[in-house]
Structure formats: C-alpha cells, structure tokens
Amino acid sequence: MNEKEQEDPRSNERDELAQLNRLAEAAKPTFWGYLGCELVHAEPGKCGISLQVRPEHLNLAHIVHGGVLASLLDNAMGLVVIMECPGEKTVTTQLNVHYLQSTGIGEIRCEAVLIHKSRRTLTLQGSIVDNKGELLAWGSGTFRRVT
Template identity: 75%
Template sequence: MKDNGQGPPNGPDARPALEALEAAAKKSFWGYLGFELVTAEAGKAVIALQVRPEHLNMAGIVHGGVLASMLDNAMGLVAILACPGDGTVTTGLNVHYLHPSSEGRLTCEAALIHRSRRTLTLEGRIADNKGELLAWGSGTFRRVTGL
C-alpha cells in the first residue's frame, strides 16, 4: 500500500485495500498456516485460524510455533497499517503460553501500544472459540525503508 499521508485504510472504502493486502498475504507464510483477516483499523487488528491437524504438536495440542506465528502476524499487520509506504520487520517477540487448545477457531487481537520514530511496540492475545485466553505476547517492530 502506498502512503497517501492519511494513515491506514479506514471507513467504508477500507475493505478493498484490506482485501488486497490479505490476498497478497495468502501467497506467504500467512496463507500456508491458514490465517484469515477478521478486522483491521488504525492501531488494531483481529485475525483468525481454524485449527487443522497439521497445527498440532505430538501431544495433540496447537503447536507453540503456530501460536507465536499468529501473534507475530497479527501484530505485524497492525505495524504494516501504521507505516504505509514503509516496510516493517519484527525485532523482538515475547510469547506467554497460558492454556492449551486442540480444536476450533482461534482469534488473535493485536494492538499498537507505543510508537516512536522508528520502532513500534504491540501486544496480542489469542483466545479459543470459548473465550479462553491461550497466549499473550508482545512484539517490537522496526520501520525499514526500501523493502
């Protein structure tokens, strides 16, 4: 998305831009894992994942790497929307695993909590379809021009 000086897409005209972003993401690791965009607006986003057998570890619960990737992707989406025209990269990711899950639909809510000239700090929460908090994480992202 190009920087039009107005920040991330919002309002009734935002959906096409977000759908284009999601379509591009489907060709990446995002699509391989099966993430779906639920909502996105300035400073926050929600993504979802329908748990499939390949998301499980040998103990039969969702693999911690899948949960970490979900947090990273949701927070990364918020960072991308906060920095139109620039690239963003993850520079730090902290994950706290709180409760196991093995089936159903997971949702991850991510929010921007601090921004400086070059760095963004975000937090994310993953819950199952019963509302149980499965994981909480924080991440730092750096703006990178020229990506």
C-alpha cells in the first residue's frame, strides 16, 4: 500500500470542515457576523446555517424582518457557492424569496442546496424553518463567477 491508500478517508472531510470553520471565523467581522449567522453543517453542494433571532432582527410588527430572511438565504446559498468555486470571486445575480409564515424571537435555520452548475453560473435553492420545523420561507438564487 502506498501512502495515499493508507490515509484516513475522513481526513478530507476534516480538512474541509476546518477550512469552513476558518471561513466562518473570517466572516465574523462582515455582514455574516453582524447578522449573527452560525455554520451548522456543510458538505459539497449543500450547507446549513442558523441564526438566533434577536430584537434587532424584528420589524415593527415584532416578527422577523423579511430582509433578515432574504439575507439568511443569500448567506447560506453563497456559502455553497464558495465551496463549489474555491478561490473564485462570485456574486449574487438573482434572489427570489417566498415568505410563507412569520416568527419572532428564537432560532431559525436555513438549508441551501446546489441544483445546477454551469461554466459561469450556479443556481441554488434554500429554505428557512423555525425551531419547530415550520417552513418560514424558501427561495432560489443565481450566482455568477466574476472574472
């Protein structure tokens, strides 16, 4: 057996997770951190993030502001894009959000998954649920590689 055959197959997963944790740490001083996003899980083509809703995330009706939900979808989908295009610059070119239910203070979670990838664009979908598993919003996004 050569050296590569003796490697632990989980080492790549640990390396990817360590890289994602470094990325999440580096993002703390950005809008990601300002919003309060936390990485829950990530694997090729999908990821999950969470947000502990605070009073500043609410609108005057005391429910989570739609812009917070849109930002959560954009952040989760963007993270998948970063994993799919390491070292490349990408931008959101389209974000479509369907608001289904409202919620207040508590944890919300967003799952994003890659559904199509071409040479220049990536298309994803995402969903946001509350701590009871109720679907709050779902959306789709298109991201473009910038040269």
